[in-house]
């Protein structure tokens with residue numbers, strides 16, 4: 001079936017783990033936006049949710065770092081972080097090994113991708129799932145892009161990966177929803193945690209909503225690091241969603257910097273028509 | 274200098290209860306098998322969070338090591354700042370990409386205000402990036 005949903009959201013661990021330290025008005029607005037996204041996805045009646053994340057050395061390390069990876073299991077456990085620290089209890093999320101395998105075979109026609117039959121979800125997937133499938137009752141297909149350990153996945157390859165995911169999702173009978181998670185500008189887990197470059201974020205989101213491929217790819221890592229921190233490298237996940245929704249334009253539903261969450265908290269989606 | 278092995282040990286510690294138990298039982302013994310300098314061994318066993326950040330350990334790995342040692346978020350951030358003050362800029366790794374000289378100097382480089390969230394609330398600054 002044609003892809004039924006394509007959107008993005010934030011995944012910062014503080015969104016759950018430091019929820020009690022945030023301005024309650026800002027926190028509540030974000031939580032409401034996340035619940036709107038949950039409802040929007042549910043309304044498409046999906047059979048599975050692809051979550052494109054930028055994991056943080058939970059499963060993939062510099063001993064064997066994949067540029068792209070897709071999960072291929074019937075279940076996944078999380079969170080790998082201390083549940084008390086993350087504010088999310090231990091869970092088991094359903095997968096769909098057969099569906100994963102069919103998607104991977106199609107993606108591999110144009111993009112080299114690693115597959116993983118074991119995957120411990122970190123906050124990059126666990127935080128979004130805690131809002132979007134709070135009962136962990138929708139099969140998840142985890143996807144990872146290397147946004148952490150340079151050399152990083154080139155941006156144009158992230159876009160092409162999204163196009164391949166779209167082709168794969170359209171080729172299976174299941175109804176597939178897709179969410180990218182991460183960034184935008186932030187300096188997570190560093191002395192600069194809490195710094196957020198709102199102007200940079202809004203400019204990026206404008207490019208994302210227009211799905212302007214040339215503008216989305218017009219970044220280099222050194223400048224992203226200078227302007228948007230190493231957390232800015234996670235624009236790859238957003239750009240992959242743009243590739244999956246090539247030809248569509250989108251809407252930013254929510255954007256607000258919340259320093260204690262260390263990121264400009266975002267939800268957005270493409271109108272797949 | 275073997276940042277790779279420092280981070281490899283922390284990666285394994287973060288994801289493995291067995292490694293956590295071994296580290297708790299005998300910190301030095303748990304590091305056997307990793308190619309580490311005396312400075313790195315000292316930083317991992319004390320632990321010296323500021324030194325580890327100075328050496329270039331990625332915060333996505335380091336923050337969990339700090340949490341494992343029951344170091345609160347605001348204290349974790351401060352220990353990294355203190356490490357830069359005490360030992361100097363980050364030596365290698367992703368934060369050394371354009372040089373990391375500490376919060377104020379880095380902010381000045383970017384033309385931004387330096388006040389950041391201190392963990393005690395919303396005491397952060399969102400900058401205009403100008």
Ligand SMILES: [Fe+2]
Nearest residue numbers: 054124182234
């Ligand atoms: Fe992240």
